Amino acid sequence: MTAENAENKPETRIQREKREIILEAALEIFSIHGFRGATIDQIAEAASMSKPNLLYYYRSKEDIYAALLHRLLDTWLAPLAEMDAAGDPVQELRRYIRRKIEMARDFPRESRLFANEILRGAPHIANILTKELKPLVDEKADVLRQWMRQGKIASVDPYHLIFALWATTQHYADFDAQIQAVLGPGRSGEGRFEDAARFIEQLFWNGLRPK
Amino acid sequence: MTAENAENKPETRIQREKREIILEAALEIFSIHGFRGATIDQIAEAASMSKPNLLYYYRSKEDIYAALLHRLLDTWLAPLAEMDAAGDPVQELRRYIRRKIEMARDFPRESRLFANEILRGAPHIANILTKELKPLVDEKADVLRQWMRQGKIASVDPYHLIFALWATTQHYADFDAQIQAVLGPGRSGEGRFEDAARFIEQLFWNGLRPK
DNA sequence: TGAATTTTTGACCGATTGGACAAATCCTAA
DNA sequence: TTAGGATTTGTCCAATCGGTCAAAAATTCA
Known part of the structure; x- marks a missing residue:
């Protein structure tokens, strides 16, 4: 099952940790290249995980960006x-x-x-x-x-x-x-x-x- | 032959006019979307010419951007x-x-x-x-x-x-x-x-x- | 332990993009 | 008028990108 909480199941430890790592990596990449200039691959690379793995925690590039801004x-x-x-x-x-x-x-x-x-x-x-x-x-x-x-x-x-x-x-x-x-x-x-x-x-x- | 003047042949009337139109269109598009976010197609569209035609006057997206900044x-x-x-x-x-x-x-x-x-x-x-x-x-x-x-x-x-x-x-x-x-x-x-x-x-x- | 669930990954896909190319058309000067 | 160069375009290509999917691996919990 996907990690995205459309309904609010409690967040697991791994989810908390990985989401944290992803947002830190996303900040690094987005702040350098902007939304359009950044790629999911770059963020995944910076977060030391595979692209599909990253997309398991955030459904899309937009989702990562929105979560980061908020x-x-x-x-x-x-x-x-x-x-x-x-x-x-x-x-x-x-x-x-x-x-x-x-x-x-x-x-x-x-x-x-x-x-x-x-x-x-x-x-x-x-x-x-x-x-x-x-x-x-x-x-x-x-x-x-x-x-x-x-x-x-x-x-x-x-x-x-x-x-x-x-x-x-x-x-x-x-x-x-x-x-x-x-x-x-x-x-x-x-x-x-x-x-x-x-x-x-x-x-x-x-x-x-x-x- | 390409319109790009690697060696300095005089610029024709059409070249002057078209380059002007291209840079105006490029300003519009680049200022909205940034370098990475802008596409050659968008600039060509805004300049009312085909993409290959635009690339006849400026060899690449980088060239347009550099010319505009200068x-x-x-x-x-x-x-x-x-x-x-x-x-x-x-x-x-x-x-x-x-x-x-x-x-x-x-x-x-x-x-x-x-x-x-x-x-x-x-x-x-x-x-x-x-x-x-x-x-x-x-x-x-x-x-x-x-x-x-x-x-x-x-x-x-x-x-x-x-x-x-x-x-x-x-x-x-x-x-x-x-x-x-x-x-x-x-x-x-x-x-x-x-x-x-x-x-x-x-x-x-x-x-x-x-x- | 072992079944259910969560997490991870490799392979893949369609769309977009920057750019190449050759053929066709248009200009211009002799 | 016409030859030669300038301009324009349709077509195509390889790379990149966002995202999917099914299967494997790891984790959790009864």
Whole structure:
């Protein structure tokens, strides 16, 4: 019988382990080649199993990809979700920038996976974007507006502020090839993430200082 | 005989016209599907010609892609190249931001084409990045440093400043699907580019105001 | 232990894709 | 007008890819 749980029988130990291995391999391959560019053979190879064996755990390439995106989503949105209305705005924004830069440094594959998906028009996660991301961003935009009303940060469009935070931080994962080419061999070490964090903090700290 | 000019015979009128049509079609298809996801048949269809006919003008899919990237590069780098050391820093940066946002609005296909290429590790333009882009950025980083020494803008890392300008502006083309999902139907009209330009100008204007 | 169930695999298939080729048609310049 | 080169197309091919299937091997549990 196939391992796919259309009806919810309990997952066996082997199923849990193998699905884990497959998703890790899929992240590696999909983040490099994109959905279309990746092949099931490559993923199977990276997961050290035969193609039919892999297809025993996930019925199709689409299934693997969808499972991977769903699994990573919460992790991906965690930094924004943790932004706390009750905290100090400067501290909260600083912390958010730090976490996003750390993710660009430590989880570039995840960043590129999502970047590629959005670049293609988000065909697999369109409803996630409107059903989960939008409400979260709406909520945090309210938090930002609250801080603005309290005079703690400058009054700007909160949505574009969030976009700018995303753009500046994720840039270091998604466009790494360009950044390394421009910075050259001298500055392309891991220190660039620290420099980036410092610059971005300074930019937003001065840029949002209340008048 | 093939139309490909290994040796430099003059290009005929038909060759000029057809190559133009092919590259326009290739931009459309490649920017949507990426290099791997696009097919020669799709490009031929979009260019209203048969596949063998298309392959008469460009020997291979790689050739079309390479020709397209090279053709668009100058246009793509023009805004940065035009940043003038002799001009007023605030005006120059403001103008740069405006031009980049206009390009995100008017040439999203070009932006996504390059974004996808960089995301994949820039396999086709690695040497362009180091031979053309890096020198240009080095030159403009010097201009920025000069402005900083003159006390006209705050002292920050000029490279990360350029990265942040790229990131915030190109974001509106490359991640358009996400932005439209988050802003929702009410705000996803063309006005978002104007809002974005205003926000980014304000962010950098305040963020770079000399102390 | 041994039967039932789960897991693994080799062989295979149809569709798609990048590209080759030769024949046919069209242009153009003398 | 016409010869020679430029352009166009129908046909075909080999490789790749997503996925199937039946049978073998391994595991689980009564």
